[in-house]
Amino acid sequence: MRKPIIAGNWKMYKTHEEAKRFAAEVRGLVPDAGQVDAVICAPALFLEQLVTETKGQNLHIGAQTMHEEDSGAFTGEISPVQLKDIGVEYIIIGHSERRQYFNETDESVNRKVKAALAHGLVPIMCVGETLEQRENGDTNRVVQEQVKAGLADISAADVQKTVIAYEPIWAIGTGKTATAEDANTVCQVIREKVAELSGQESADAVRIQYGGSVKPANIQELMGMEHIDGALVGGASLESESFLKLLEAGA
Ligand code: PEP
Secondary structure: OOOOEEEEEOOOOOOHHHHHHHHHHHOOOOOOOOOOEEEEEOOHHHHHHHHHHOOOOOEEEEEOOOOOOOOOOOOOOOOHHHHHHOOOOEEEEOOHHHHHHOOOOHHHHHHHHHHHHHOOOEEEEEEOOOHHHHHOOOHHHHHHHHHHHHOOOOOHHHHHHOEEEEOOHHHOOOOOOOOHHHHHHHHHHHHHHHHHHHOHHHHHHOEEEEEOOOOHHHHHHHHOOOOOOEEEEOHHHOOHHHHHHHHHHHO
16 A cells, blocks of 8 residues: 655745744644655755754655755755755655756756655656647656656666656646546556556555645545545645645545
8 A cells, every 4th residue: 555645845935934833833733654644845945944843743844856966066056965964855856847947857857866866865756748738638648758757767666765746737836626537547647657667566656646736625536546646735735724634635
């Protein structure tokens, strides 16, 4: 059985005070580790503070991007070594906003996934099609190619530690959600691709999240689907009450 994983992506939202308040509001209320993996991927500024403020709870902290090198002259970047050093456990890689606005490619995604795994961070590798690609019937091909490129030259043991987030770009932050059946179909396509690339054991173990306007009102149906093991959630992860509802539904 794959353990559900619900991850919040705060993007470029919240102040120091707001992040602190969120940590205080969820304290003691996060379902236990046997039921669900709960993750908050926060702006880099708040990571250390959140690691400290959530210590001892089943609430894990992730970053939203990183550089693949351990260190170096890369102004403005953060390395996997630095994230690990302060207790960060997860890292979102290749979010569509990073691909769209910051020139991330399948190749850079692959380098970053490898670097994350090499340093013991859990990569949440995002894939997903644009509206145009969906309307042209290209969804399966696009996600298959992204999965193949993103997981290139990664051992089966490491593939099994990776989380894949299927996030149709047209559903992110738009209020439009893929139907649970459509989301499940694409997650199944992803799982079959993982089987082809890395073997059935990897396909059975790898956790696949759906992301795109997930909220308390629709998460139950999504989580009921065979190939959906969790959710990557933007907007609805910002308020503690709504995040806790998502965790309850996921648990
Ligand atoms: C996301 O940020 O990955 C996301 C899916 O956002 P939202 O839930 O707001 O659509």
